[in-house]
Amino acid sequence: MKKANRLLQETSPYLLQHAYNPVDWHPWGEEALTKARTENKPILVSIGYAACHWCHVMEHQSFEHESIAQVMNDNFVCIKVDREERPDVDQIYMDAIHAMGIQGGWPLNVFLNPEAKPFYGGTYFAPQQWVKILQNIAEAYRNHRDELDNSAEQFTEHLNLSELHKYGLQQSESDFNEADFQQLFNSLSARFDKVRGGMGQAPKFPMPVNYAFLLRYYHLTGEQTALDQVVLTLQEMAYGGIYDQAGGGFARYSVDADWLVPHFEKMLYDNGQLVSLYAEAFAVTQNPLFKEVVYETVAFAQRELMSAEGGFYSSLDADSEGEEGKFYVFKKEALQEILGSEEPLFSEYYNITEEGNWEHGVNILHRKTSDEAFARDHKLEVNELKRKVAAWKSKIMAVREKRVRPGLDDKILLSWNALMLKGLADAYKVFGEPDFLTLARQNAQFLLQHLRLDNALFHNYKNGRTTINGFLEDYALLIQALLALYQITFEENWLTEAKKLTDYTIRNFYDETEELFFFTDQTSEKLIARKKEIMDNVVPASNSVMATNLHFLSLFFDQEQYFQLSDAMLAKVKPLVVKEPSFLGNWASLYFLKIKPTAEIALVGSEAESIRQVLGRQFLPNAVLVGTTTDSNLPLLQDREPVNGQTTIFVCYNKACQLPVHTVAEAMEQINQIGN
Structure with a gap:
């Protein structure tokens, strides 16, 4: 009978997959780090995630074998990390690998000295190669310790360079102009695949933030090529194998340029964002295919990823019965x-x-x-x-x-849930489907009940346990989702919660010297570096989301300091956004907000909800919407009453208001005159 290691006490499905390996795995934590220092052993940190195909392969080929495990146990303190649970740890050691000139990916295997400073690493290793590396590093550690420590110090110095310094970003003037905005689009459009959609060649990732930006660029400029690329990409993805044609929902990426062959794992974060994107694209185009995708993807998430408590699980594996894609394909x-x-x-x-x-x-x-x-x-x-x-x-x-189902990663992550929550809110706004609102409310209540303590958040939840403090992505993405939820319900508790979380974030994550937010709470575990997240990836950078939140919150609560902070954050990264928008798509959408004033639309009166429903079907990316059927203390609703007893719409920009009107058509005319 196999003997369990320490990972059996963890909640992460990825760690539990390794609980019966003969490797003496530790979870990341002080116990393992202390053991390394006490025994003066190097540390092996092996990072992956439950739906990772090559992580499984390396486990089966190496970590399940007694002889290989013996080499690992004799020479190293071995630590397993779920990158989805500990993105802070993953971020540091992935940066270290890049500093070593190695292409990153998962599994990520990094060797550290007892102070947790990295000196060597890589990704997947075949069994014989892995044993050779283990033996060579163990020998080098015994006989050339000083050289390894010197190397580790140099890598750690690199890890502690600020992101702004790394990219040479020194400019801090809030000059957001249309010429640079045009250049931004030109930089992005140079990468368009105009035949099959997407950007560049294989592999192709959905990257929803880039197409959300293109919708906004089209909205502002009327540039048809921007909209054409969105429609082409979304259509080709919906037709392709990356989309589950029978069951709905998207795989993580396509291994080919035609969206045909997916890497079959399905991630919550992709599907949440793609629900938002397809809903917005429908609002612009009325393409029935996009509506079908939204409904089927929500159905997939509810059917296969939703817990009985109202949270969404993280992912479905690519493999079943040891074969990639077997669950989905047919002869x-x-x-x-x-x-x-x-x-x-x-x-x-x-x-x-x-x-x-x-x-x-x-x-x-x-x-x-x-x-x-x-x-x-x-x-x-x-x-x-x-x-x-x-x-x-x-x-x-x-x-x-x-059929035998793919493995389910049944941990619940706050940040990824927040992306699906916003997807549900965006889908309800556009389609008015009551089930979407029910799911959104249920999910929001679950998150605030189980992953929040006072105004602090937790990152993970499973079996009633929360074990990891929230990261900036948890705060930023939940705030974003709560702002969306308020605007489809006018239930002010969601807005109040968003402001409380924002103020906590400013107190505990903000770095005044660089006018950006750290990824970790100042009260969290101290690692060898405290990073800031700038680049938008498959999940938008937490700083770009936070800067956008601050822009909108400044209007909801009439807080000028929020607005100034949002401006300062964008100004810091503006040169990089203009030059490399394909890696900063969400920042580009914030740039869009800064070009023209944001519309403040207030609905007051007994028909506020029905008018909100009609307005929701419009694509209004540069607007905040508030409303009440009675009265409210929100700044945008104070001293606002129905005119002549009729529900009234007030449209304002830059604290200057248009004449009050009573119909959506009249309000849209005012909004379009300002160029929203």
Whole structure:
């Protein structure tokens, strides 16, 4: 019988996967670090996550083998880290790997001295190579300790360089002009794949923040190429294998340039952001495909990722039964059995072939054309085709229900939940679907009840336990989601909570010397470096989200210092945003907000909610919306009453108000005159 190691006491599914390895794994913490110092041993930190394919491979090939584990245990204090639980630890040692000139990724394996300072590392290693590296490092540590320590000191100095210094960012003037904004778009558009959508070549990641920016750029300038690239990309993704054609929801990325072959893991953070993006794109285009994607993706998240308590789990693995994608793919003969006489039409619709469109003779369901075009080519009514497709999906899902499911990472992360919460709020705003609002309220209540203590947040939750203090991403993304939730409900408690969390964040994360926020709370564990997150990635940088929150909160609460701080933060990174917008897409959307004044739209009267519903269907990215049916102490609603007993709309900019009006059409005319 296998003997458990210390990881058996953890809640992270990734750590629990390694609980019966013969490696004497420790979780990250003072016990392991003290052991290294006491025994004067180097530390091996191995970082991954539950849905990571190559993490599983390295575990099976190396960490499950007694002989390899013996080498690790004899020579190192071995620490396993779930990067999703400890992004602060992952960020530091990933930066260290990059400083060593190594391409980063997961699994991430880094060797540290007993002071937790890194001197060597890499990603995946094959078993023989891994043993050789372990032996070489153990020998070097015994015989050349001074050299390794000197190297570790140099890497640690590099890690403590500020992000602003690293990118040569010294400018701090709040000069946001349309010429630089145009240059920003030109820099981004140079990377467009105008044939299959997305940016650059394979692999392709969704990167929702870039397309959210393009929608805003189009809204401000009317530049058709910006909108065309969004529509092309969102359509190609929705047609491709990266989208689960039967069950809804997106995989993490496509390994090819055509969005056909996904890396099959499904992450909550992608799907939350893509719900927001497709909802916004529908508001701009009215494309029915985008609505279908929103509804199916929300259904996927509710069905496969939502806990009974109202939180969303983190991810689904790429693998099942040891094979990547096995849960999702089909051979043609299996489809003939499932669909009978309908199979030929199904196979044309989803591009199924006898030899398979992927490896080992299997097929990934994907589309190449719209329902309208397919129906026309096959002499079908569109509604008849849609009925057939719905029936096909039901049959496919019924078969999948009998298959071995991919592994579920059932930890609940606050920041990722906040992205799905905002997705639900954005979807409700555009579509008015009551179920979306019910899910959003349920999720928000769960997060505030279980992952908050006073005004401080926790990052993780599982089995009733919260074990890790919140990071800046948790605060920033939850504040963002609460602002969205207020604007679809006019329930002021959400806005109040957002302000409390903002004030806590300023007190505990803000660095006045650089006018940016640290990633960790000043009360959190002290690591060898305290980082700031600037670059927008698959999840937007916590500083860019916080700067945007401050912009909007300054209007909700008439707090000029919030506005000035938002300006200062953007000014710090502005040269990089203009030059490299594909890595700072969310900052680019904040730049959009600074070009023209933000509209303050106040609804007062008994019909405030019904007017809000109509306004919500408009794409108004540069506006804040407040409302009440009675009275309110919010600055934007004070001294505002219905005019002539009718529900009244007040539109203001820069503390100057237009004449009060009573219809959405009149309000939109005022908004469009200012150029929102």
